[in-house]
Amino acid sequence: MGEVELSCRAYVKMYLHACLFPRCSINGLLLSSSPTGGAVCVTDCVPLLHSHLPLAPITQLALTQVDVWCSQTQQRIVGYYQANACVSDNSPTPCALKIADKIAEQFDNAVLLMLDGSKMSPDYRVPPIVMYERKDSRWILKDKHTIMLRQWEETRAIASQMMESGDHTLLVDFDSHLDDITKDWTNQKLNTKIEELASPANGNI
Amino acid sequence: MASVAEMYDVGWEEMRDKLRKWREDNCRNSEQIVDVGEELISEHASKLGDDIWIIYEQVMIAALDCSRDDLALTCLQELRKQFPDSHRVKRLTGMRLEALERYDEANKHYDAILQDDPTNTAARKRKISILKAQGKSTEAIRELNEYLEQFVGDQEAWHELSELYINEHDYGKAAFCLEELMMINPHNHLYCEQYAEVKYTQGGLENLELSRKYFAQALRLNNRNMRALFGLYMSASHIAASPKVSAKVKKDNMKYAAWAATQINRAYKLSWSICTQYSEILKSPLFA
Numbered sequence: 001m002g003e004v005e006l007s008c009r010a011y012v013k014m015y016l017h018a019c020l021f022p023r024c025s026i027n028g029l030l031l032s033s034s035p036t037g038g039a040v041c042v043t044d045c046v047p048l049l050h051s052h053l054p055l056a057p058i059t060q061l062a063l064t065q066v067d068v069w070c071s072q073t074q075q076r077i078v079g080y081y082q083a084n085a086c087v088s089d090n091s092p093t094p095c096a097l098k099i100a101d102k103i104a105e106q107f108d109n110a111v112l113l114m115l116d117g118s119k120m121s122p123d124y125r126v127p128p129i130v131m132y133e134r135k136d137s138r139w140i141l142k143d144k145h146t147i148m149l150r151q152w153e154e155t156r157a158i159a160s161q162m163m164e165s166g167d168h169t170l171l172v173d174f175d176s177h178l179d180d181i182t183k184d185w186t187n188q189k190l191n192t193k194i195e196e197l198a199s200p201a202n203g204n205i
Numbered sequence: 206m207a208s209v210a211e212m213y214d215v216g217w218e219e220m221r222d223k224l225r226k227w228r229e230d231n232c233r234n235s236e237q238i239v240d241v242g243e244e245l246i247s248e249h250a251s252k253l254g255d256d257i258w259i260i261y262e263q264v265m266i267a268a269l270d271c272s273r274d275d276l277a278l279t280c281l282q283e284l285r286k287q288f289p290d291s292h293r294v295k296r297l298t299g300m301r302l303e304a305l306e307r308y309d310e311a312n313k314h315y316d317a318i319l320q321d322d323p324t325n326t327a328a329r330k331r332k333i334s335i336l337k338a339q340g341k342s343t344e345a346i347r348e349l350n351e352y353l354e355q356f357v358g359d360q361e362a363w364h365e366l367s368e369l370y371i372n373e374h375d376y377g378k379a380a381f382c383l384e385e386l387m388m389i390n391p392h393n394h395l396y397c398e399q400y401a402e403v404k405y406t407q408g409g410l411e412n413l414e415l416s417r418k419y420f421a422q423a424l425r426l427n428n429r430n431m432r433a434l435f436g437l438y439m440s441a442s443h444i445a446a447s448p449k450v451s452a453k454v455k456k457d458n459m460k461y462a463a464w465a466a467t468q469i470n471r472a473y474k475l476s477w478s479i480c481t482q483y484s485e486i487l488k489s490p491l492f493a
Binding site for chain 1: 270371372406440473
């Protein structure tokens with residue numbers, strides 16, 4: 001099927017989300033601000049939950065709110081990510097498949113991304129992700145060669161650096177937003193920090 | 206690297222009190238506990254008196270949570286020296302083995318405790334945790350059910366069981382566990398709200414009505430529970446939109462949904478005005 005590109009911002013926020021809640025299963029939505037057609041560019045993500053992933057109300061609420069925000073900001077939901085609490089098991093759970101199915105109803109080339117906890121140690125070299133795509137109503141593993149992360153080394157360095165300096169505590173997911181609605185689940189502050197670290201002035205292109 | 210005392214400008218007594226608060230609240234902020242506890246132990250051990258033993262235990266468990274086996278072993282060795290025959294310390298030895306994924310050895314320790322003392326709940330619960338860590342959900346659920354037949358009032362266990370059932374998508378049984386919890390603890394708004402979420406997830410008109418009632422109950426117990434407020438809005442809206450309800454039920458639920466929507470809007474307006482106020486305050490010369 002088609003190519004998928006994962007931006008630095010999307011990857012770093014997913015990674016920080018997993019680091020913020022290492023003992024929980026976490027999930028979130030993958031967004032794109034690029035026009036459709038050609039490769040799917042995942043330009044951003046919205047971290048959703050770190051508790052009770054299979055329960056419906058908050059997931060439905062989050063999907064609605066993110067949908068509204070997307071239509072206001074010329075983005076669209078193009079995928080779903082999840083990291084399981086059990087590090088040795090990175091297979092998609094029934095609730096992951098269900099939510100991904102829902103997204104695929106609205107976007108043909110939707111992707112399902114599982115973070116592989118066992119590959120997230122400090123010395124990992126490969127992106128700790130496993131991607132699935134929809135074919136004949138089933139989710140099948142995507143060919144690794146169709147997944148692109150531009151400047152992977154820089155992205156990895158930024159993710160590690162932000163985690164070391166404790167920036168993952170700045171990340172707000174939808175769950176945290178509901179605990180304190182003054183917190184911003186679009187994570188503008190974190191986005192700015194990531195841009196700064198990724199800018200050419202810092203020696204990265 | 207700056208010490209905790211330097212960074213936060215606190216003395217050893219405040220560090221000790223902070224650790225006690227985290228113990229009492231059962232917080233799992235393991236990284237913080239390790240930072241504060243390690244410094245307290247290495248620099249102020251002599252001042253802590255008998256408190257030091259419970260602090261060793263607390264820091265040891267936090268250290269395991271952060272993969273700091275060096276620190277965990279140090280604490281464990283001190284505890285073993287002081288309490289050589291203690292079941293409590295034996296359980297900690299087992300926990301360290303669990304952290305190192307040496308589950309068979311850990312189980313041997315717990316079995317030894319249970320042979321000596323069959324009522325030792327801590328050892329039984331650790332055995333169930335091992336099953337969970339190994340991904341053996343069905344066995345964990347079975348063992349936890351057996352445990353709860355004996356120890357009916359153990360809230361922590363009921364809650365753990367409800368989580369296991371939710372992950373297995375067995376919402377009926379999860380609801381049953383939450384019902385037990387609500388009976389034991391009728392003033393806990395979180396149990397009401399979780400019960401409502403499970404009922405909502407189960408779906409169907411009857412469950413939606415129950416879920417609406419319990420979201421409302423959660424709000425009565427804590428009117429700032431946003432999940433309950435949104436849940437009330439969503440469940441009432443769904444009921445009102447159902448073709449199976451009478452005109453009166455439809456009207457009532459539209460009223461509930463409208464009320465919830467007003468409260469939600471009010472809460473967001475208030476919170477963003479607080480944000481703006483706060484940022485305005487920070488701009489004032491006082492903070493320059």
